[in-house]
Amino acid sequence: MPPKSHLDRSAIALMVVLCLVWGVQQVTIKLASAGISPVLQAGLRSIGASVLVWAWAMSRGVRLGEADGTLRPGLLAGVLFAFEFALIFWALDFTTASRGVIFLYTAPFFVALGALWLLPNEPMRRAQWAGMGLAFAGIVVLFGENLLLPSGQAWIGDLMMLAAAVLWGATTLTVKSSALARAAPEKMLLYQLGVSALVLPLLALGFGERGIHAPTALVWASLAFQTVVVASASYLAWFWLIRHYPATRLSSFSFLTPVFGVLAGALLLGEPLTPAVFIALALVGAGIWIANRPPAGN
Structure with a gap:
């Protein structure tokens, strides 16, 4: 399948499903954290997913x-991937998830x-910037009130999350701009899972995490969901999409994930559902549509 310049209906549908899966993952991380410390949880997920993807x-x-x-780019992507997740989980010691x-x-x-520098074949139009800005505004509407209520060390966690965002973007660009873009999705993913399977458990030890401290059936089921559905199946689909479609257009859909996460929390954990969720969903949806509609005349 040759690379495409725009997202077709199949790619759009698959991205919505992936964002839904990643949103549910936020709930399963919370559930698994009751019995397994966060960075070790991510490491165990990578170990299990490495075996599954290798067998596949x-x-x-x-x-x-x-x-x-x-x-070389595979090992780099793996290191970026591992430290991205380490920063995300470590940041939650200083700031809130929201x-x-x-x-x-x-x-x-x-x-x-x-x-703009690494992918000259994927130029960004003004409409794409505007669409992403509108989608991000939806995330701010959803969680923005928490920006006004920082704790003493929240800025440390905020900076860690920002650094994780840079690493997330760098991983995507590394894959898209190197020989990895021509590799099988399984090989792309195994580089990242393999490196993180080695790095994350060591980081968990370095952070002094409690490890597996209260295992229950629900904790193991949540970890299994992350391993089989998220880190194996959904990431394989994501890297297949990156191989065949523009990374900038695909990335705009990621704004759906936190909205779906809040919806999943409301449905599965009984968390409150406010009007801001639906306003955010409307803004994110409009932003994605603007960012991905073809130029006039096409």
């Missing part, structure tokens, strides 16, 4: 060991800025 690749005859120029998400979801802007 072997069953499909994907050549993982051939020399195709992906080793504050942090505002800083984390600046990532699409870093992808767009980096694309």
Whole structure:
């Protein structure tokens, strides 16, 4: 399948499903954190997903060991991926998830800025910038009141989340601008899962985390969902999309994830559902539509 310059209906539908899955993941992380410390949780997820994706690749005859120029960018993407998640989880010791998400979801802007230099074949139009700005405004509407209520060390966590956003964008750009863009999605993902499977448990030890301290059936089920559905199936689909579609257009859909996360929290955890959620969903939806509509005359 040759690369495309715009998102077709199949890509749009798949991205909405992925954002829904990633939104539900926010709930399962909360549930699993009751029994497994966060960074170790991410490491265990990467270990399990590495095994699953490797088995899937072997069953499909994907050549993982051939020399195709992906080793260096693959290891770089893996390191970026590992430290992104370490920063996200560590930041929650200093700031709230609702504050942090505002800083984390600046990532699409870093992808767009980096694309100006690294992805000349994916030029950003004014409408795309405007659409992403409108979608980000939806996230601010959803969580913005928390910006007015910082705790003493919240700025430390906020900076960590911002750094994680930079790493998220850098990972996407590394994949899209290197030989990884021509590699099988399984190989792209295994670089990141493999490195993070090694790095994250060591970071968990370095952070002095409690580890597995209260395992229950719900905790293990939440970790299994993250491992099988999120880190294996959804990430494979994401890297397949990155290989075939413009990264800047795909990234604009990520603004749906925190909105779906709040909706999932309301449905699964009984968390409050306010009018701001629906305002945010309308703004994000409008922003995505503006960012992805074809230029006039096409």
